[in-house]
Amino acid sequence: MANRTKNDRALRFYHEVLGLERLHYGLWEPDDPRTVVGLKAAQTRYEQHLIDLIPEDAKSLLDVGCGTGIMSQSLLKRGYVVEGLSPDVNQRDPYMELTHGAPFHFCCFEEFEPERQYDCLILSESAQYIPLPDLFVVAVRALTPNGRIILADYFVKDGADGPMARSGHRISRFDQLATEHGFRVMHEEDITDRTTPTLDLARSxxxxxxxxxxxxxxxxxxxxxxxxxxxxxxxxxxxxxxxxEEMALLDSAEFARCKRYMVMVLSRDKG
Ligand SMILES: C[S@@+](CC[C@H](N)C(=O)[O-])C[C@H]1O[C@@H](n2cnc3c(N)ncnc32)[C@H](O)[C@@H]1O
Structure with missing residues:
Protein backbone atom coordinates (compact mmCIF):
# COMPACT_ATOMS: atom_id res chain seq x y z
CA MET A 1 0.00 0.00 0.00
CA ALA A 2 1.30 3.45 -0.87
CA ASN A 3 2.41 5.92 1.78
CA ARG A 4 2.44 8.67 -0.84
CA THR A 5 -0.30 8.42 -3.42
CA LYS A 6 -0.78 10.69 -6.44
CA ASN A 7 -3.67 12.07 -8.45
CA ASP A 8 -2.04 13.45 -11.60
CA ARG A 9 -4.72 15.56 -13.30
CA ALA A 10 -2.62 16.18 -16.44
CA LEU A 11 -2.34 12.41 -16.99
CA ARG A 12 -6.09 12.09 -16.35
CA PHE A 13 -6.70 14.74 -19.02
CA TYR A 14 -4.64 12.78 -21.59
CA HIS A 15 -6.39 9.53 -20.69
CA GLU A 16 -9.98 10.55 -19.94
CA VAL A 17 -10.41 13.59 -22.24
CA LEU A 18 -8.06 12.93 -25.16
CA GLY A 19 -8.64 9.18 -25.02
CA LEU A 20 -4.92 8.33 -24.97
CA GLU A 21 -4.05 4.96 -23.44
CA ARG A 22 -0.32 5.62 -23.66
CA LEU A 23 0.79 8.48 -21.45
CA HIS A 24 4.18 9.17 -23.02
CA TYR A 25 5.69 11.02 -25.99
CA GLY A 26 5.63 9.46 -29.45
CA LEU A 27 8.52 8.19 -31.56
CA TRP A 28 7.63 10.01 -34.77
CA GLU A 29 8.45 9.29 -38.41
CA PRO A 30 8.57 12.24 -40.86
CA ASP A 31 5.43 11.04 -42.67
CA ASP A 32 3.25 10.58 -39.58
CA PRO A 33 0.25 12.93 -39.70
CA ARG A 34 0.52 15.56 -36.96
CA THR A 35 -2.84 14.51 -35.49
CA VAL A 36 -4.03 12.43 -32.54
CA VAL A 37 -4.12 9.43 -34.92
CA GLY A 38 -0.47 10.14 -35.83
CA LEU A 39 0.39 10.51 -32.15
CA LYS A 40 -1.16 7.14 -31.32
CA ALA A 41 0.90 5.50 -34.11
CA ALA A 42 4.06 7.23 -32.85
CA GLN A 43 3.34 6.11 -29.28
CA THR A 44 2.81 2.51 -30.40
CA ARG A 45 6.18 2.69 -32.23
CA TYR A 46 7.82 4.03 -29.05
CA GLU A 47 6.37 1.16 -27.02
CA GLN A 48 7.53 -1.41 -29.59
CA HIS A 49 10.99 0.15 -29.57
CA LEU A 50 11.29 -0.46 -25.81
CA ILE A 51 9.92 -4.01 -26.11
CA ASP A 52 12.56 -4.78 -28.78
CA LEU A 53 15.24 -3.98 -26.19
CA ILE A 54 14.12 -6.71 -23.78
CA PRO A 55 16.77 -9.46 -23.76
CA GLU A 56 15.73 -12.80 -25.25
CA ASP A 57 16.09 -14.74 -22.02
CA ALA A 58 14.08 -12.30 -19.86
CA LYS A 59 10.84 -13.66 -18.45
CA SER A 60 9.71 -11.54 -15.52
CA LEU A 61 9.14 -7.80 -15.94
CA LEU A 62 8.08 -4.98 -13.67
CA ASP A 63 6.36 -2.09 -15.46
CA VAL A 64 7.42 0.80 -13.21
CA GLY A 65 5.04 3.77 -13.46
CA CYS A 66 2.69 1.57 -15.47
CA GLY A 67 0.04 4.21 -16.26
CA THR A 68 -3.15 2.67 -17.59
CA GLY A 69 -1.44 -0.71 -18.12
CA ILE A 70 -1.26 -0.65 -21.91
CA MET A 71 2.45 -1.55 -21.99
CA SER A 72 1.85 -4.37 -19.48
CA GLN A 73 -0.99 -5.63 -21.67
CA SER A 74 1.34 -5.77 -24.72
CA LEU A 75 3.98 -7.57 -22.66
CA LEU A 76 1.49 -10.12 -21.30
CA LYS A 77 0.35 -10.85 -24.88
CA ARG A 78 3.97 -11.65 -25.72
CA GLY A 79 4.10 -14.22 -22.93
CA TYR A 80 6.06 -12.36 -20.26
CA VAL A 81 5.27 -12.58 -16.57
CA VAL A 82 4.34 -8.98 -15.80
CA GLU A 83 3.62 -6.89 -12.73
CA GLY A 84 2.76 -3.18 -12.60
CA LEU A 85 3.58 -0.41 -10.15
CA SER A 86 2.11 3.06 -9.80
CA PRO A 87 1.26 5.41 -6.93
CA ASP A 88 -1.60 7.02 -8.88
CA VAL A 89 -5.11 6.31 -7.56
CA ASN A 90 -6.56 6.73 -11.07
CA GLN A 91 -4.44 3.99 -12.59
CA ARG A 92 -5.13 1.00 -10.35
CA ASP A 93 -8.57 0.09 -11.75
CA PRO A 94 -7.71 0.63 -15.47
CA TYR A 95 -4.55 -1.45 -14.93
CA MET A 96 -6.42 -4.34 -13.31
CA GLU A 97 -9.04 -4.24 -16.07
CA LEU A 98 -6.62 -4.07 -18.99
CA THR A 99 -4.31 -6.78 -17.65
CA HIS A 100 -7.12 -9.00 -16.29
CA GLY A 101 -5.76 -8.74 -12.77
CA ALA A 102 -1.98 -8.79 -13.18
CA PRO A 103 -0.27 -8.03 -9.84
CA PHE A 104 -0.28 -4.29 -9.18
CA HIS A 105 1.90 -2.54 -6.60
CA PHE A 106 0.18 0.62 -5.47
CA CYS A 107 3.16 2.70 -4.35
CA CYS A 108 6.02 4.94 -5.42
CA PHE A 109 9.01 3.01 -6.71
CA GLU A 110 11.26 4.63 -4.10
CA GLU A 111 9.17 3.05 -1.32
CA PHE A 112 8.71 -0.30 -3.06
CA GLU A 113 9.85 -3.33 -1.08
CA PRO A 114 10.24 -6.10 -3.66
CA GLU A 115 9.24 -9.58 -2.57
CA ARG A 116 10.83 -11.12 -5.67
CA GLN A 117 13.36 -10.18 -8.33
CA TYR A 118 12.64 -9.31 -11.96
CA ASP A 119 14.68 -9.81 -15.13
CA CYS A 120 13.79 -6.32 -16.35
CA LEU A 121 12.42 -3.10 -15.00
CA ILE A 122 10.65 -1.10 -17.70
CA LEU A 123 10.48 2.65 -17.05
CA SER A 124 8.48 4.19 -19.84
CA GLU A 125 8.65 7.90 -19.03
CA SER A 126 8.49 7.31 -15.29
CA ALA A 127 12.16 7.69 -14.29
CA GLN A 128 11.74 11.48 -14.13
CA TYR A 129 9.30 11.09 -11.20
CA ILE A 130 11.53 8.83 -9.11
CA PRO A 131 14.08 10.59 -6.90
CA LEU A 132 17.77 9.81 -7.25
CA PRO A 133 19.61 7.87 -6.01
CA ASP A 134 16.55 5.91 -4.71
CA LEU A 135 15.79 4.74 -8.25
CA PHE A 136 19.07 2.81 -8.34
CA VAL A 137 18.95 1.68 -4.69
CA VAL A 138 15.54 0.03 -5.18
CA ALA A 139 16.46 -1.22 -8.68
CA VAL A 140 19.41 -3.16 -7.22
CA ARG A 141 17.02 -4.93 -4.81
CA ALA A 142 14.37 -5.54 -7.46
CA LEU A 143 16.59 -6.98 -10.22
CA THR A 144 18.05 -10.43 -10.75
CA PRO A 145 21.88 -10.42 -10.84
CA ASN A 146 21.93 -10.02 -14.64
CA GLY A 147 18.81 -7.88 -14.70
CA ARG A 148 18.33 -4.79 -16.85
CA ILE A 149 16.68 -1.42 -16.58
CA ILE A 150 15.07 -0.38 -19.86
CA LEU A 151 14.04 3.23 -19.81
CA ALA A 152 12.91 6.06 -22.01
CA ASP A 153 12.64 9.57 -20.65
CA TYR A 154 13.80 13.12 -20.99
CA PHE A 155 16.81 14.41 -19.09
CA VAL A 156 18.07 17.94 -18.45
CA LYS A 157 21.29 18.92 -20.20
CA ASP A 158 24.15 20.15 -18.06
CA GLY A 159 24.15 23.93 -17.99
CA ALA A 160 20.46 24.26 -18.92
CA ASP A 161 18.37 26.52 -16.71
CA GLY A 162 14.92 28.18 -16.60
CA PRO A 163 11.47 26.54 -16.28
CA MET A 164 12.26 23.86 -18.87
CA ALA A 165 15.16 22.63 -16.75
CA ARG A 166 12.96 22.06 -13.69
CA SER A 167 11.57 18.67 -14.68
CA GLY A 168 13.70 15.64 -15.42
CA HIS A 169 16.96 14.37 -13.97
CA ARG A 170 20.27 16.04 -14.84
CA ILE A 171 21.88 13.68 -17.31
CA SER A 172 25.38 13.77 -15.80
CA ARG A 173 24.06 13.15 -12.27
CA PHE A 174 21.96 10.25 -13.50
CA ASP A 175 24.98 8.70 -15.27
CA GLN A 176 27.24 9.21 -12.27
CA LEU A 177 24.77 7.68 -9.80
CA ALA A 178 24.10 4.76 -12.15
CA THR A 179 27.82 3.96 -12.17
CA GLU A 180 28.12 4.40 -8.40
CA HIS A 181 25.32 1.85 -7.89
CA GLY A 182 26.93 -0.72 -10.15
CA PHE A 183 25.04 -0.12 -13.39
CA ARG A 184 26.63 -0.06 -16.82
CA VAL A 185 25.04 1.64 -19.84
CA MET A 186 24.66 -1.04 -22.53
CA HIS A 187 22.60 0.97 -24.97
CA GLU A 188 22.03 4.70 -25.27
CA GLU A 189 20.09 6.55 -27.92
CA ASP A 190 19.11 10.18 -28.25
CA ILE A 191 15.59 10.34 -29.73
CA THR A 192 14.90 14.03 -28.94
CA ASP A 193 14.18 15.04 -32.54
CA ARG A 194 11.77 12.15 -32.98
CA THR A 195 9.79 13.03 -29.83
CA THR A 196 9.36 16.81 -30.15
CA PRO A 197 6.45 16.65 -32.66
CA THR A 198 4.44 15.49 -29.58
CA LEU A 199 4.93 18.96 -28.08
CA ASP A 200 4.11 20.73 -31.35
CA LEU A 201 0.88 18.75 -31.57
CA ALA A 202 -0.09 19.54 -27.96
CA ARG A 203 0.64 23.24 -28.51
CA SER A 204 -1.38 23.46 -31.72
CA GLU A 245 4.62 28.62 -17.64
CA GLU A 246 2.99 25.29 -18.59
CA MET A 247 2.42 26.67 -22.11
CA ALA A 248 6.08 27.65 -22.35
CA LEU A 249 6.97 24.02 -21.57
CA LEU A 250 5.36 23.00 -24.87
CA ASP A 251 7.95 24.93 -26.89
CA SER A 252 9.74 22.16 -28.81
CA ALA A 253 12.78 24.31 -29.73
CA GLU A 254 13.30 25.22 -26.08
CA PHE A 255 12.80 21.57 -25.12
CA ALA A 256 15.54 20.49 -27.54
CA ARG A 257 17.82 23.28 -26.25
CA CYS A 258 17.46 22.22 -22.60
CA LYS A 259 16.70 18.51 -22.74
CA ARG A 260 17.62 15.19 -24.31
CA TYR A 261 15.04 12.47 -24.71
CA MET A 262 16.95 9.24 -24.18
CA VAL A 263 16.37 5.52 -24.52
CA MET A 264 18.72 3.54 -22.31
CA VAL A 265 19.45 0.00 -21.26
CA LEU A 266 21.37 -0.35 -18.01
CA SER A 267 22.79 -3.64 -16.89
CA ARG A 268 23.93 -4.95 -13.52
CA ASP A 269 26.12 -7.62 -15.07
CA LYS A 270 29.87 -7.22 -15.04
CA GLY A 271 30.48 -8.34 -18.64
C1 LIG B 1 4.08 9.89 -17.99
S1 LIG B 1 3.31 8.56 -17.16
C2 LIG B 1 3.84 7.15 -18.09
C3 LIG B 1 2.88 6.01 -17.91
C4 LIG B 1 3.24 4.74 -18.68
N1 LIG B 1 4.51 4.20 -18.30
C5 LIG B 1 3.24 5.02 -20.16
O1 LIG B 1 4.30 4.98 -20.77
O2 LIG B 1 2.16 5.28 -20.71
C6 LIG B 1 4.27 8.45 -15.66
C7 LIG B 1 3.91 7.28 -14.76
O3 LIG B 1 4.80 7.27 -13.63
C8 LIG B 1 4.02 7.13 -12.45
N2 LIG B 1 4.76 7.66 -11.30
C9 LIG B 1 4.75 8.93 -10.80
N3 LIG B 1 5.55 8.99 -9.72
C10 LIG B 1 6.08 7.76 -9.54
C11 LIG B 1 6.98 7.19 -8.59
N4 LIG B 1 7.50 7.94 -7.62
N5 LIG B 1 7.28 5.87 -8.69
C12 LIG B 1 6.76 5.13 -9.70
N6 LIG B 1 5.92 5.62 -10.63
C13 LIG B 1 5.58 6.91 -10.55
C14 LIG B 1 2.74 7.85 -12.78
O4 LIG B 1 1.70 7.49 -11.89
C15 LIG B 1 2.52 7.31 -14.19
O5 LIG B 1 2.00 6.02 -14.14
Whole structure:
Protein backbone atom coordinates (compact mmCIF):
# COMPACT_ATOMS: atom_id res chain seq x y z
CA MET A 1 0.00 0.00 0.00
CA ALA A 2 1.30 3.45 -0.87
CA ASN A 3 2.41 5.92 1.78
CA ARG A 4 2.44 8.67 -0.84
CA THR A 5 -0.30 8.42 -3.42
CA LYS A 6 -0.78 10.69 -6.44
CA ASN A 7 -3.67 12.07 -8.45
CA ASP A 8 -2.04 13.45 -11.60
CA ARG A 9 -4.72 15.56 -13.30
CA ALA A 10 -2.62 16.18 -16.44
CA LEU A 11 -2.34 12.41 -16.99
CA ARG A 12 -6.09 12.09 -16.35
CA PHE A 13 -6.70 14.74 -19.02
CA TYR A 14 -4.64 12.78 -21.59
CA HIS A 15 -6.39 9.53 -20.69
CA GLU A 16 -9.98 10.55 -19.94
CA VAL A 17 -10.41 13.59 -22.24
CA LEU A 18 -8.06 12.93 -25.16
CA GLY A 19 -8.64 9.18 -25.02
CA LEU A 20 -4.92 8.33 -24.97
CA GLU A 21 -4.05 4.96 -23.44
CA ARG A 22 -0.32 5.62 -23.66
CA LEU A 23 0.79 8.48 -21.45
CA HIS A 24 4.18 9.17 -23.02
CA TYR A 25 5.69 11.02 -25.99
CA GLY A 26 5.63 9.46 -29.45
CA LEU A 27 8.52 8.19 -31.56
CA TRP A 28 7.63 10.01 -34.77
CA GLU A 29 8.45 9.29 -38.41
CA PRO A 30 8.57 12.24 -40.86
CA ASP A 31 5.43 11.04 -42.67
CA ASP A 32 3.25 10.58 -39.58
CA PRO A 33 0.25 12.93 -39.70
CA ARG A 34 0.52 15.56 -36.96
CA THR A 35 -2.84 14.51 -35.49
CA VAL A 36 -4.03 12.43 -32.54
CA VAL A 37 -4.12 9.43 -34.92
CA GLY A 38 -0.47 10.14 -35.83
CA LEU A 39 0.39 10.51 -32.15
CA LYS A 40 -1.16 7.14 -31.32
CA ALA A 41 0.90 5.50 -34.11
CA ALA A 42 4.06 7.23 -32.85
CA GLN A 43 3.34 6.11 -29.28
CA THR A 44 2.81 2.51 -30.40
CA ARG A 45 6.18 2.69 -32.23
CA TYR A 46 7.82 4.03 -29.05
CA GLU A 47 6.37 1.16 -27.02
CA GLN A 48 7.53 -1.41 -29.59
CA HIS A 49 10.99 0.15 -29.57
CA LEU A 50 11.29 -0.46 -25.81
CA ILE A 51 9.92 -4.01 -26.11
CA ASP A 52 12.56 -4.78 -28.78
CA LEU A 53 15.24 -3.98 -26.19
CA ILE A 54 14.12 -6.71 -23.78
CA PRO A 55 16.77 -9.46 -23.76
CA GLU A 56 15.73 -12.80 -25.25
CA ASP A 57 16.09 -14.74 -22.02
CA ALA A 58 14.08 -12.30 -19.86
CA LYS A 59 10.84 -13.66 -18.45
CA SER A 60 9.71 -11.54 -15.52
CA LEU A 61 9.14 -7.80 -15.94
CA LEU A 62 8.08 -4.98 -13.67
CA ASP A 63 6.36 -2.09 -15.46
CA VAL A 64 7.42 0.80 -13.21
CA GLY A 65 5.04 3.77 -13.46
CA CYS A 66 2.69 1.57 -15.47
CA GLY A 67 0.04 4.21 -16.26
CA THR A 68 -3.15 2.67 -17.59
CA GLY A 69 -1.44 -0.71 -18.12
CA ILE A 70 -1.26 -0.65 -21.91
CA MET A 71 2.45 -1.55 -21.99
CA SER A 72 1.85 -4.37 -19.48
CA GLN A 73 -0.99 -5.63 -21.67
CA SER A 74 1.34 -5.77 -24.72
CA LEU A 75 3.98 -7.57 -22.66
CA LEU A 76 1.49 -10.12 -21.30
CA LYS A 77 0.35 -10.85 -24.88
CA ARG A 78 3.97 -11.65 -25.72
CA GLY A 79 4.10 -14.22 -22.93
CA TYR A 80 6.06 -12.36 -20.26
CA VAL A 81 5.27 -12.58 -16.57
CA VAL A 82 4.34 -8.98 -15.80
CA GLU A 83 3.62 -6.89 -12.73
CA GLY A 84 2.76 -3.18 -12.60
CA LEU A 85 3.58 -0.41 -10.15
CA SER A 86 2.11 3.06 -9.80
CA PRO A 87 1.26 5.41 -6.93
CA ASP A 88 -1.60 7.02 -8.88
CA VAL A 89 -5.11 6.31 -7.56
CA ASN A 90 -6.56 6.73 -11.07
CA GLN A 91 -4.44 3.99 -12.59
CA ARG A 92 -5.13 1.00 -10.35
CA ASP A 93 -8.57 0.09 -11.75
CA PRO A 94 -7.71 0.63 -15.47
CA TYR A 95 -4.55 -1.45 -14.93
CA MET A 96 -6.42 -4.34 -13.31
CA GLU A 97 -9.04 -4.24 -16.07
CA LEU A 98 -6.62 -4.07 -18.99
CA THR A 99 -4.31 -6.78 -17.65
CA HIS A 100 -7.12 -9.00 -16.29
CA GLY A 101 -5.76 -8.74 -12.77
CA ALA A 102 -1.98 -8.79 -13.18
CA PRO A 103 -0.27 -8.03 -9.84
CA PHE A 104 -0.28 -4.29 -9.18
CA HIS A 105 1.90 -2.54 -6.60
CA PHE A 106 0.18 0.62 -5.47
CA CYS A 107 3.16 2.70 -4.35
CA CYS A 108 6.02 4.94 -5.42
CA PHE A 109 9.01 3.01 -6.71
CA GLU A 110 11.26 4.63 -4.10
CA GLU A 111 9.17 3.05 -1.32
CA PHE A 112 8.71 -0.30 -3.06
CA GLU A 113 9.85 -3.33 -1.08
CA PRO A 114 10.24 -6.10 -3.66
CA GLU A 115 9.24 -9.58 -2.57
CA ARG A 116 10.83 -11.12 -5.67
CA GLN A 117 13.36 -10.18 -8.33
CA TYR A 118 12.64 -9.31 -11.96
CA ASP A 119 14.68 -9.81 -15.13
CA CYS A 120 13.79 -6.32 -16.35
CA LEU A 121 12.42 -3.10 -15.00
CA ILE A 122 10.65 -1.10 -17.70
CA LEU A 123 10.48 2.65 -17.05
CA SER A 124 8.48 4.19 -19.84
CA GLU A 125 8.65 7.90 -19.03
CA SER A 126 8.49 7.31 -15.29
CA ALA A 127 12.16 7.69 -14.29
CA GLN A 128 11.74 11.48 -14.13
CA TYR A 129 9.30 11.09 -11.20
CA ILE A 130 11.53 8.83 -9.11
CA PRO A 131 14.08 10.59 -6.90
CA LEU A 132 17.77 9.81 -7.25
CA PRO A 133 19.61 7.87 -6.01
CA ASP A 134 16.55 5.91 -4.71
CA LEU A 135 15.79 4.74 -8.25
CA PHE A 136 19.07 2.81 -8.34
CA VAL A 137 18.95 1.68 -4.69
CA VAL A 138 15.54 0.03 -5.18
CA ALA A 139 16.46 -1.22 -8.68
CA VAL A 140 19.41 -3.16 -7.22
CA ARG A 141 17.02 -4.93 -4.81
CA ALA A 142 14.37 -5.54 -7.46
CA LEU A 143 16.59 -6.98 -10.22
CA THR A 144 18.05 -10.43 -10.75
CA PRO A 145 21.88 -10.42 -10.84
CA ASN A 146 21.93 -10.02 -14.64
CA GLY A 147 18.81 -7.88 -14.70
CA ARG A 148 18.33 -4.79 -16.85
CA ILE A 149 16.68 -1.42 -16.58
CA ILE A 150 15.07 -0.38 -19.86
CA LEU A 151 14.04 3.23 -19.81
CA ALA A 152 12.91 6.06 -22.01
CA ASP A 153 12.64 9.57 -20.65
CA TYR A 154 13.80 13.12 -20.99
CA PHE A 155 16.81 14.41 -19.09
CA VAL A 156 18.07 17.94 -18.45
CA LYS A 157 21.29 18.92 -20.20
CA ASP A 158 24.15 20.15 -18.06
CA GLY A 159 24.15 23.93 -17.99
CA ALA A 160 20.46 24.26 -18.92
CA ASP A 161 18.37 26.52 -16.71
CA GLY A 162 14.92 28.18 -16.60
CA PRO A 163 11.47 26.54 -16.28
CA MET A 164 12.26 23.86 -18.87
CA ALA A 165 15.16 22.63 -16.75
CA ARG A 166 12.96 22.06 -13.69
CA SER A 167 11.57 18.67 -14.68
CA GLY A 168 13.70 15.64 -15.42
CA HIS A 169 16.96 14.37 -13.97
CA ARG A 170 20.27 16.04 -14.84
CA ILE A 171 21.88 13.68 -17.31
CA SER A 172 25.38 13.77 -15.80
CA ARG A 173 24.06 13.15 -12.27
CA PHE A 174 21.96 10.25 -13.50
CA ASP A 175 24.98 8.70 -15.27
CA GLN A 176 27.24 9.21 -12.27
CA LEU A 177 24.77 7.68 -9.80
CA ALA A 178 24.10 4.76 -12.15
CA THR A 179 27.82 3.96 -12.17
CA GLU A 180 28.12 4.40 -8.40
CA HIS A 181 25.32 1.85 -7.89
CA GLY A 182 26.93 -0.72 -10.15
CA PHE A 183 25.04 -0.12 -13.39
CA ARG A 184 26.63 -0.06 -16.82
CA VAL A 185 25.04 1.64 -19.84
CA MET A 186 24.66 -1.04 -22.53
CA HIS A 187 22.60 0.97 -24.97
CA GLU A 188 22.03 4.70 -25.27
CA GLU A 189 20.09 6.55 -27.92
CA ASP A 190 19.11 10.18 -28.25
CA ILE A 191 15.59 10.34 -29.73
CA THR A 192 14.90 14.03 -28.94
CA ASP A 193 14.18 15.04 -32.54
CA ARG A 194 11.77 12.15 -32.98
CA THR A 195 9.79 13.03 -29.83
CA THR A 196 9.36 16.81 -30.15
CA PRO A 197 6.45 16.65 -32.66
CA THR A 198 4.44 15.49 -29.58
CA LEU A 199 4.93 18.96 -28.08
CA ASP A 200 4.11 20.73 -31.35
CA LEU A 201 0.88 18.75 -31.57
CA ALA A 202 -0.09 19.54 -27.96
CA ARG A 203 0.64 23.24 -28.51
CA SER A 204 -1.38 23.46 -31.72
CA UNK A 205 -4.32 21.55 -30.14
CA UNK A 206 -4.41 24.03 -27.26
CA UNK A 207 -4.14 27.06 -29.58
CA UNK A 208 -6.77 25.68 -31.91
CA UNK A 209 -9.34 24.23 -29.51
CA UNK A 210 -8.77 25.04 -25.85
CA UNK A 211 -8.21 28.83 -26.01
CA UNK A 212 -10.99 29.51 -28.57
CA UNK A 213 -13.42 27.32 -26.55
CA UNK A 214 -12.53 29.24 -23.41
CA UNK A 215 -13.05 32.57 -25.20
CA UNK A 216 -16.46 31.53 -26.49
CA UNK A 217 -17.53 30.18 -23.09
CA UNK A 218 -16.53 33.37 -21.27
CA UNK A 219 -17.59 35.90 -23.95
CA UNK A 220 -20.83 36.89 -22.21
CA UNK A 221 -19.42 37.37 -18.76
CA UNK A 222 -16.44 39.34 -20.13
CA UNK A 223 -18.84 41.74 -21.92
CA UNK A 224 -21.40 42.05 -19.10
CA UNK A 225 -19.22 41.94 -16.00
CA UNK A 226 -15.77 43.28 -16.83
CA UNK A 227 -15.07 44.21 -13.20
CA UNK A 228 -15.92 40.73 -11.96
CA UNK A 229 -13.61 39.31 -14.65
CA UNK A 230 -10.83 41.66 -13.54
CA UNK A 231 -11.32 40.54 -9.96
CA UNK A 232 -11.29 36.87 -10.98
CA UNK A 233 -8.08 37.44 -12.96
CA UNK A 234 -6.48 38.95 -9.85
CA UNK A 235 -7.81 36.17 -7.63
CA UNK A 236 -6.45 33.46 -9.96
CA UNK A 237 -3.27 35.35 -10.93
CA UNK A 238 -0.98 32.60 -9.60
CA UNK A 239 -2.91 29.93 -11.50
CA UNK A 240 -2.76 32.08 -14.67
CA UNK A 241 1.01 32.57 -14.24
CA UNK A 242 1.56 28.83 -13.78
CA UNK A 243 -0.64 28.11 -16.84
CA UNK A 244 1.56 30.49 -18.89
CA GLU A 245 4.62 28.62 -17.64
CA GLU A 246 2.99 25.29 -18.59
CA MET A 247 2.42 26.67 -22.11
CA ALA A 248 6.08 27.65 -22.35
CA LEU A 249 6.97 24.02 -21.57
CA LEU A 250 5.36 23.00 -24.87
CA ASP A 251 7.95 24.93 -26.89
CA SER A 252 9.74 22.16 -28.81
CA ALA A 253 12.78 24.31 -29.73
CA GLU A 254 13.30 25.22 -26.08
CA PHE A 255 12.80 21.57 -25.12
CA ALA A 256 15.54 20.49 -27.54
CA ARG A 257 17.82 23.28 -26.25
CA CYS A 258 17.46 22.22 -22.60
CA LYS A 259 16.70 18.51 -22.74
CA ARG A 260 17.62 15.19 -24.31
CA TYR A 261 15.04 12.47 -24.71
CA MET A 262 16.95 9.24 -24.18
CA VAL A 263 16.37 5.52 -24.52
CA MET A 264 18.72 3.54 -22.31
CA VAL A 265 19.45 0.00 -21.26
CA LEU A 266 21.37 -0.35 -18.01
CA SER A 267 22.79 -3.64 -16.89
CA ARG A 268 23.93 -4.95 -13.52
CA ASP A 269 26.12 -7.62 -15.07
CA LYS A 270 29.87 -7.22 -15.04
CA GLY A 271 30.48 -8.34 -18.64
C1 LIG B 1 4.08 9.89 -17.99
S1 LIG B 1 3.31 8.56 -17.16
C2 LIG B 1 3.84 7.15 -18.09
C3 LIG B 1 2.88 6.01 -17.91
C4 LIG B 1 3.24 4.74 -18.68
N1 LIG B 1 4.51 4.20 -18.30
C5 LIG B 1 3.24 5.02 -20.16
O1 LIG B 1 4.30 4.98 -20.77
O2 LIG B 1 2.16 5.28 -20.71
C6 LIG B 1 4.27 8.45 -15.66
C7 LIG B 1 3.91 7.28 -14.76
O3 LIG B 1 4.80 7.27 -13.63
C8 LIG B 1 4.02 7.13 -12.45
N2 LIG B 1 4.76 7.66 -11.30
C9 LIG B 1 4.75 8.93 -10.80
N3 LIG B 1 5.55 8.99 -9.72
C10 LIG B 1 6.08 7.76 -9.54
C11 LIG B 1 6.98 7.19 -8.59
N4 LIG B 1 7.50 7.94 -7.62
N5 LIG B 1 7.28 5.87 -8.69
C12 LIG B 1 6.76 5.13 -9.70
N6 LIG B 1 5.92 5.62 -10.63
C13 LIG B 1 5.58 6.91 -10.55
C14 LIG B 1 2.74 7.85 -12.78
O4 LIG B 1 1.70 7.49 -11.89
C15 LIG B 1 2.52 7.31 -14.19
O5 LIG B 1 2.00 6.02 -14.14
Missing amino acids: AIDRYLFPSFNIATEKIRARRPRTVKLLRWFFRKKIASLK
